[in-house]
Amino acid sequence: MANGLPDSGGNRANGRAPSEGAVPVGADRELPVLDLEPGRPAPVRERADAARNRMRVLKAAEKLFAETDAxxxxxxxxxxxxxxxxxTLYRRYPDPASIATALLDEHERQVQEHILSGPPPLGPGASPADRLAAFHVAMTDLLERHLHLVLGAETGSARFGTGAYRFWRLHVRMLLTEAGVPDPDAMTDAVLAPLAPEVYQFQRHTLGLSQARVTEALVWSARRLAGHDPGRA
Amino acid sequence: MANGLPDSGGNRANGRAPSEGAVPVGADRELPVLDLEPGRPAPVRERADAARNRMRVLKAAEKLFAETDAxxxxxxxxxxxxxxxxxTLYRRYPDPASIATALLDEHERQVQEHILSGPPPLGPGASPADRLAAFHVAMTDLLERHLHLVLGAETGSARFGTGAYRFWRLHVRMLLTEAGVPDPDAMTDAVLAPLAPEVYQFQRHTLGLSQARVTEALVWSARRLAGHDPGRA
DNA sequence: CGAGAACCGGACATGGTGTCCATATGGCTG
DNA sequence: CAGCCATATGGACACCATGTCCGGTTCTCG
Incomplete structure (x- = not known):
């Protein structure tokens, strides 16, 4: 996984607000995340030892996030x-969250590409309700497979500063608008809220619900919210 | 507000899990929160200086939570x-969150009493959909008035360990069951998720939405989810 | 092969946490 | 009313994590 030079260039600058304002470092890249250039060869050629160390760091971090409370x-x-x-760590990453973000990046990007140009119902072409349902399936799947990373990267309010959140938000907002939901701007974050990693963890591991039950509840609720409405209030 | 000996007895033990298991201190009080005994006079009579200091602490903390990032x-x-x-602080409270909880306690308790025995639609008597809508109104109202305290007390995963959360959860679960929603156990936390303080803060202060818009979005969604369903899947 | 740039990591200063213990103080009793 | 004991108090301590700096090392390019 960490073989495609996941962050040599500058994707650590994806918007986490450390404390108070003051744009971190490289405030280029305004796009949500999404920057589909397969393998640009890094600005000045990364030194071999640096690459080796970055790989070691990523591998060790992955392990730590998985094995201990992220x-x-x-x-x-x-x-x-x-x-x-x-x-050496600080040279590249300002905090553990940004390391988790780097590890998560390619997985999220993959889902994002499917949403943008994959087959329906996740991709374009299906009805808003179906796409929203598929979105929830994809997201719970992502959560299930990488919960530890998401917990490490997007906990609490940090979640909202993420580039990923901006993307999910844009997408859901569009779907809700298409579905004719009243106030999409206010609805979007409510729809996204159950996908917070803490919520999923609570349902899965404290409550002990199965992945399927959580997913199906969200799918049901997605259809209910965005589905054809035969005369609502 | 802090005049009725809000926590002299033992309500600081309302269930926050510090890190890993290991019941904190006074693990009596298994009830959600709710312990309607108006003014029991504290086990052994609190010393006057202690009372004075507790008041000072509460007052100072209230100010701090309100004026700085909670x-x-x-x-x-x-x-x-x-x-x-x-x-002296540690003697009574294990961390800032439990102080915020103490300050929040009476406000939450008030809402809880209205839910249990107040007039409809918040209290018993109305339809599940109406009660759920009223619940969301009451909760956003609580968030609006005491957001700083909620942020101090129930951030991230800590939220789920709270006695308050157990109460809201019980209530919503009951309403969803009555409304005939498919899997209430899985749905409940999804319904509760948008009421996380971080979400509300993001909507209100980052997005700049009005309280009314946020509330109405939640009310709409509550009715949509719990309303009479003319033939659901 | 050598010079300069990039990288590395030990060390430092800072700030928060949680606990301990000697002391001061309040409430009860004789 | 005085004295005693339990309780409350707060300064001090040891620990852990954070960020940053700087001297030394290693790589890459000319």
């Missing part, structure tokens, strides 16, 4: 596990 | 602002 993974631990110094 | 309020700041030592 929300309490620390830069120190990652550095130790990867066998590099902390400063 | 999620970054620290025990140190509260102690300094209240003019007491840190250890």
């Amino acid at each position: 929300r309490h993974v620390t830069m120190d631990e990652i550095a130790k596990a990867a066998g590099v110094g902390r400063a | 999620r970054h309020v620290t025990m140190d700041e509260i102690a300094k602002a209240a003019g007491v030592g840190r250890a």
